Amino acid sequence: MEQFLQDAFLAVLNMSITAGYAILFVLLARLFLRKTFKIFSYCLWGVVLFRLISPVSFSFALSFFSFMKKDTMEHIPAGLGMMAQPQVDLGVNYVSQAVTSSLPAATPMASANPMQIILFAASLVWVLGFLSLLAYSLISYGLLKGKVGQAILVRDNIWECHTIQSPFVLGFLKPKIYLPPGFSEGEKSYILKHEEIHIRRYDYLIKPLAYFLLCLHWFNPLVWLSFILMTKDMEMSCDEQVLKEMGQEIKQDYSRSLLSLALSHRMIGGSPLAFGESSAKSRIKNVLNYKQPTFWGMLAGAAGILILSLGLISNPESSQSASANLNLNYAAKISAAQDQLIIRVHGQGASLITGEEFGEWLAGASGGWTEKLVSSPYELSPTLTVYVNDGTEGYRLHFYDSEKGLAMLSGDGDFRYYTIPPQQYEQVYSLWGSHSYFIPEVVVQALMEGKKTNRQSVQDIPDEKDYRVIEVGREVYYLYQKDGKYYCERPYLFIREITEESYKGALTFAHKPSGSRQESLKESSPEAQEIAQLIEDNLQTIMSSPGQSSNPDDYIKAHDMAYESIIKYGGENALPYVLAQFEAGNAEGLRGQILMRLGKELLGVRNNVSDESLSPQEWYSRLQIRREVSLPDFAYQGNDPVAQLVYQTEVQKHKGRQGFCVVAPHIFAGYREDGKLKVFVTTYAQSFRLYDNVLAEEGGGIVPAAITYREGADGSYTLESYEQAQDGAYFGSSIREYCVMPVSGKPIEGLAEEILNHYGDYSDIIKLQRENLAEHLQRNNRYGVFLHQSHYQKPAELIPVT
Incomplete structure (x- = not known):
């Protein structure tokens, strides 16, 4: 219960801070809108209501909150009470720094951090204030309901009551208009029109909602001010609508009615949607200055309000990363999915750690991290780097000995800085030092540095005849030179161009491929x-x-x-x-x-x-x-002619020099146009070697592709082109580029999204690949076969296949 209360308070506090900025924007906008129609000012308060009640929003390039340079409005982190050094981000750097410096740090060996105690006490005060105001409003509503218990029905939903002083609307499902006696027919017509407009615009629901949000955010003085001004704008916009519907010739009489009510003290403040609870002076002045709106004036005003509302409702797009995946949660997730990660101390070398170990550490440690907003990378060289592979260029998490309270997450040219507890730098350093598998610095330079190339890496072995192999744990890298340039390749993932110095340094630790020795x-x-x-x-x-x-x-x-x-x-x-x-x-x-x-x-x-x-x-x-058993590549046995073509092509494309290849394609669609057939697939291809009754995986991958065939006069098909998705940042765009008709090049609507969505969960082809493997072995009379599944720093498994 205590944690729930604190979480609720922090959620309200974050919304209140964001809403506070929105209120300031609205107050500024009201200054420019003071001579326009009050309906515009009234509509703007809807933005504040949204910010006070919604903890989330959408991102928009033209958001007025772009000065925060962040796509989240979590100013006070949820884990504030657990941080060794609490950090807040209020959107303005010097304000954030001033508040952060005043927050107490954690006390070692204490049963609770000082911030936990402060948060709990603040949440108790907040909930007591909320319940008090809510109780006051409910009691007031009940008393008012009791006052009108003897009201007399006049007609429809109009009632007359001798126990009230001012006209008002009461009720939520079926609102009623209550009038005190003594009004002239002219005054009564204005009052009724005013209250009918309130009901027509659902003001009788909007104002109670606004009051409820005031109760939630009672600690924020800007919310009190906005409630008062919203009520004022509500009444004045309602006055304007009365004049619009009844004609400007009633301005003098209408103003006198307002003045008469004010002089006779028949205005009640705070009553829901009453005829005259706002400032009489402002309303009379507004009525006398009112002019009939023109069509173009209303259109321009509505457009302006729409733009202002979009800018205030939306969150800014992240200024530092176009990648939705460049965040700590995703980095922790993909770390945990890896068998091994490389952790490097620059200048000294690297070691291997298990991805699960680091992923769990990052998931727990990052709860105390706060994003640090900077416009460009610091001129700092990292001391420690963890290479978090995500199947493309990979994320890198950097730490700095010169600033132990700083970390940077980078990937594909984007970056994010974080303020971290300084002691966590030592924790990462100890991870590097506690593992025995050592990788020399010259090898790390060759494997992890270099310039990304657009060359595709889709083969078990490179085309170059003269190459060397470097094995790091369970991962294999190739080193070779071609056309006077030097390359490091990780099969199916990337090829980087490296320097001659890095290439020659790494060759000392490389060996020739086994087949050539x-x-x-x-x-x-x-x-x-x-x-x-x-x-x-x-x-x-x-x-x-x-x-x-x-x-x-x-x-x-x-x-x-x-x-x-x-x-x-x-x-x-x-x-x-x-x-x-x-x-x-x-x-x-x-x-x-x-x-x-x-x-x-x-x-x-x-x-x-x-x-x-x-x-x-x-x-x-x-x-x-165990002796190797030679088996042919997998051959499709079905009757689907398109599937037959795809299987033949994929086996030819993916089979290695040794062992046999089994493929499992997911065929999305095939399109024919002017004698050509273009088939879109994502294929899981895997090469195996069979030793007696045990299979060894030799290399494989899952790659989307577009295969184009030309149809001959005899109905046969010839492969014309084979387009694969590129790796890294070009993955999605390369798929969209080839999702076009085979001849006209017209884009195929929705196909690229279908392929990308499937790539997020390709369990169907993993299952199909295992079924094809079992079928292939049985077809070749191989029964009782097991798949050798190796794990880093864990015992290997033998998984039955047939």
Whole structure:
């Protein structure tokens, strides 16, 4: 209950701050509108009502709140009471800073932060004030209802009552007009017309709503002022409508009636929608100055009010990011979805952390972050960077040793700065230091820096014959040069152009692809001797410390660079030497444990022994290396001719040099025009290698595409073009570009949105791909097959397929 009360108070407080700015705008607008018709001023108060009652709105480029440079109106963050150093953003920098500096910081070891106590006390005061004003209005309404209990019906909804002093409207569902006796026929006609207009415009509902919102925001003096002025504008606009309908010739009589009511003290203030509860002097002056409106005058006024209302109702568009996904919640979400993330200390190197670990940390820590509004990036070099991959160029979260209370989220050229608790910088730094998988700085520079290119990365291996492979945890990168330029490629995601210096530095830690090194398997070759020396040198380093531990993993963690050197530089060629040590009986004790771990990692899915409790020699004695089984690529067996074309094309486009390919397309539509057929699909393509009865995933991806065929005279089709969605910031626009008819190029309405929406949930083709895989294996008489599913820092799984 306490938390609910505080959340409600903060929600009202945020709306009140935004409404306060809207009130100031309306007050300024009223100065310019003072000689125009009061209906315009009255309508503007609707904007204030909206801001007082709605915590959300839409974004608009011409919003009058653009000075806030933010697309949210959360001035007081929901987690204010939990922040180590509370921060507020009131829209004006120096005001925000002054208020923030006055807020008490958290007290270490205390049961509650001072701000929590202040917020709870403030929320109690707020709710008591709200209930008091609401109770006052209900009691007043009940007393007024009792006064008119003896009223006499005159006609329709008009009643006469001897116990009241002023005319007014009362009721919500069926409003009634109550008149005191003693009015002349002329005065009565004006009064009735005035009250009828109130009822016709639903003022009898608007004013109680405004009063209810006044009760909610009773602590805001601007709301009290706006309620008073809104009531005044309501009455004067109603006076103007009376003159418009009854004619300007009644201005003198109407003014005298107002004056007579005022002199006889027959005006009651605060009564809902009464004839004369507002200032008599202002109303009389307004009546005497009234002129019949012209059509063009009303049109111009309505247009102006519409523009003002749109500017005040809408929130500003974010000035720092065109991407709706550039926010902390999304960054935490996609972090948690990754097996691994790279965290880097610039100049020192990087390490790997699990995405789940960092995603959970960011989701919890960012509750105390406040966005810091700046027009351009600071000239600060980050000390720490977490590379949060989202399948395109990726988000990057930067931290600064020189300003530990600052963080920046960036992606695709956009950025957002945040003020953070300074101690969280140390928490991120400890994440970097607590993981043993180390990535040298020269490798990080090659993998994570460089210039984005428009070249598509959609192949398991690059076209270039001479390339090198860098493996970072479970991720694979390719390094190569072409036409005098140097590139780093991550398959299916990106290709970046890098400097010659970065390329050459990273080559030290890269290796040749396994298929090109078969000749080096001869033990007598110089290459085999180099591999043996590499393994033995690094084994000695690994076994050197810590001497007091009996856990082999402690030795590997202490010398992870040496262990990774064997894996990276030795690769497949290291496996014969490792297994030969077991055959020769040279794999006992600590040496044997480390060699067993190397053997398991080098074998991967080919390792048939799953028992982790075995000694090194027991493991080797049970080892029967799984042999690869050759299977053809998947072939569609259905009767749909369009599907037949699509399956054939997608298999040809995605099959690798090794293993077999299985595809699963979602076919959105096919369009024919002047002898051409254009089919729009999103395809999940995956290559596999089968070792005995265990499948290994070799590479795959999910890519939208447009495939165009030319129809021959005999009814056959020839592939003419294959257009794939580009990666990164060009993803959506590239899809929209190819969603056109095959010949005329006319855009196909709604198709691009359908493809993009499907890409947000492609579970159908994931299911279809698994079904196609099972069907393909059974068609080739392969039963009892399992899929080897590996996980970073977690045991692998064998998932049954057939």
